[in-house]
Amino acid sequence: MKEIYDVSALILTYNPNLQKLLMTLKSFLLQKGLLLQIIVSDDGSEENYFTEVERMFKKYNFTKYKLVKNESNVGTVKNLIGGLAVCQGKYVKTLSPGDFINGEYTLFRWMQKMQSEQLVAACADVIYYRTRKDGKQEAVSQKTHPQRKNLVGRKLKVSYLLCDDIFLGAAIMCETKTFRYYLNIISGKVIYAEDNVLRLMVFDDKKVGFFDEEAIIYEIGDGISTQGSVKWARLLRKDWEAADKIIINLPTKDLEFKNKFITIAKMKLENKSNQINKLLRYCMISDIFFYKLKTKFNSRLSSKILPTQWLSRLQS
Template sequence: MKFTVLIVTYHPDWKKLLVTLDSVMAQTFKDYEIVVSDDGSEENCFDKIEAYFAAHQFANYTLIPHEKNQGTVKNLIDGLAKAKGKYVRDFGPGDAFYNEHTLQQVYDFMEENQYESCFGLMRGYCRREDGGVDYVEFPHPFDLSPYKNWNEDKIVKNLVLYRDNASGACTCYTVDYYMTYLKKIEGTVIYAEDIFQMMAGLDGRPMHFFPDYLVWYEADTGVSTKKKSGFSELLAQDVDRFYAMIQEQYSENPYVKKQKKVLGLYKIRNLYLRTLLRLFRNPDAIRYLISHMLQARKGAYRPSHQQKGFLDNPEFGKEKAE
């Protein structure tokens, strides 16, 4: 098996889940399995998922139920434990492959370069009440230049000092690599799974850049993107515990030492005051911010040859949902 598509769910919305499933089933690359791991939902939609696969004559899938909610990291680990693929791309309901060629392209990219991890560009979308679609650009990470020009030291610096990791929504890994780092943060991090990238960078195993759109990302309506959500506090607790672990395990790293000087500033709730004090403590952050703005102005977060994707058609994923 070459690829595992891992879908992690918790109280999934069936219409959103259909968008994800439709984008997978439409791939021209066919050597994949689908693993769905549900984190203790009262309604996990497994009956609908099975009916969907039967209608598509697709049998290469595994459904993993859980009696209790255990958090994203543990849910991912349980899903990966059942994975038969060499590589894995994980989704939440509503997110989708960019177009029908994406899985083939990212597989070729990983195989040809023998990479164990990568991230791609992402486009966000929002469904309006009238059924239309609004589009959002996501600059993740903010500073793409060290990945494009491969400056590993600068990548680690940005990860440690500026928390500038790629969104987990646009990543691809070998199953072994992903499992290794999820196991390292298990018990310390409950929900913010993509934070492990800092640890991987410190270990000399940072991610590589796939220079094309990899995913459509459902913006503003997902749990982790809602601006006013109790979930944001849980993520903040994950970050605090993770940084304490980094300070203990990588205490001799010069960037980790510098990080320690600014950690207390993150407890300041006022964003503007926090930013001002961070710049005072670490003037190099000015360079980092200016670099991001210049890259955005030059279109660094868009592929050089942009192809249309699934959600450029506002009707994608709607017909069956209705």
Template sequence: MAKKFDVSVCVAIYNSDPLQLFMTLASMIRQKQVSFEVIVADDGSVSDMSEQIRAFFKAEGFEDYKILRSEKNNGTVINYLRAAVSSSGKYIKCISAGDLFYSETSLSELMRYMERNSLDACFTDAVYYNSRGLPEVSVDPQIVGVHRKRYLYLQKLCYLILSDRACGAAWLVRREEFLRYMRLFANKVRFCEDSIYCLMIMDEKRVGFRYEPSIYYHYGDGLSTAKNETWTLKLREDDNAVNLIQLRRCRGNSFFEKRYRFFLRFFDARKRLINIVLKMFVFPEVLPLWILQKTRRRKNVKSASFAFLEECRSAAEKFML
């Protein structure tokens, strides 16, 4: 019988920087008060790092892991889905090389928060840092009270209409829900795996927010933050694919869904100014939230600790010597 875990931590890699990868893995194996497995899913990297990864886990005395390797690059959605299918945890945590847990109890605290509140998915704050180790002052999303208190209509306005969203690394989700929504994306969306949370919020799943950072999020080099024109176009294509999936699933006759169908028919991720006008026209009640989003920036990471990140960096550097 396969061993069961509280959480399956799925690590997506593709031509990843070795130091960033081993920092990420170091932050995982230091998690306490929770049972978990680590699934490293390599999406067709040029260099196979499987032996180095095995050596790292052996050196750290960690045995609950799997390494999956694809012969070709299929995109982030298929990569995470493949990892989740092979998982044995009650919850799924997706993370990429360079992203680290914020402390040794981050995973256990987030899981227990979900258990206490009977949530399907939950996100937290993330401490953004760049290649120099400097934090970003602003965090996302800006409006979090609606998620903490689970005001369903306002959750939809903020996450779906304002696109006031959390980074994917800050989420924890029930395995069965993760698989259900990721399978909807398979062969339709390539890279925007965290857009499944848009569908979950649209479907009024139990989505919550915990007001504590759980992740160091490496900012500036990844697909969504590197500001590379080629990748920007690919991500916009994914955005439009996600909207099409939502449009096909949006069949209800509620006050929100009737207008949301109209909104999705005319929304185009490539036309930013037109989209803003469209939002205000179809959902005029979103204007106060939009003003709040733009004027009251949350700044709760100025005093963030980097002690755990540095501990994991030292462990990774020591292994690579």
């Protein structure tokens, strides 16, 4: 499909909260400096709120949008693929209701970073927030360790694929054609954890970088990966193992690395966590081992005051 926009915002919904959905959309509608397309792809919700969504677009005189409706629940990956089928942006940024772009020029700067360094994917820092039972909100900032920001090539592969030091899926922006390519590889095998595509990209030595801003405000305690459900933890682990199998079957010239990946994947299946730690300690290259030691004793989480002025604009 011809690319005619800078970025496609792809909002994935399933039985969404209307207020959160509209706030997420508004965090895109307020973006400046780029040509934006917005797509809402619904995964068979009882109520998709498309009427209210179109009313908001009309309020902002925004016409560059598409609404995609799945008649039944097909899972995150297939819902994504359906939304991507109508994406016409060079880059795609996915989010879910309740998660927001942080600031009005953020997507523009993120896109510039990807363009200037010719990245297929770029990851950012995140502000996590939760709403307490008393209605008050609290937040923490998750900063990426400085050591990881500059990892490339083999060191990035060791950190990301062997040490499982991965980025939050909501904090990733991708080149659309590359994202589409890898989603099609995992489709039918990985159902919910679409961020596994970045693991495939790293294994394939695609150019992945870092956007050094708190670009996303991310809700915890409500989504698939943060609600603490035993059921979802099991399903996500199943997706992870399916992605491991896909990676093992990908062609590569780096057979030494692939053999290490296979060894660790098998040990995870057998739940041999102690052996994995020993393997990471004694078999990985030393600078990654010391990198892991530094990150272990330097927490990347810190208390954060939410950007209330920006959130007020999203709520108004």
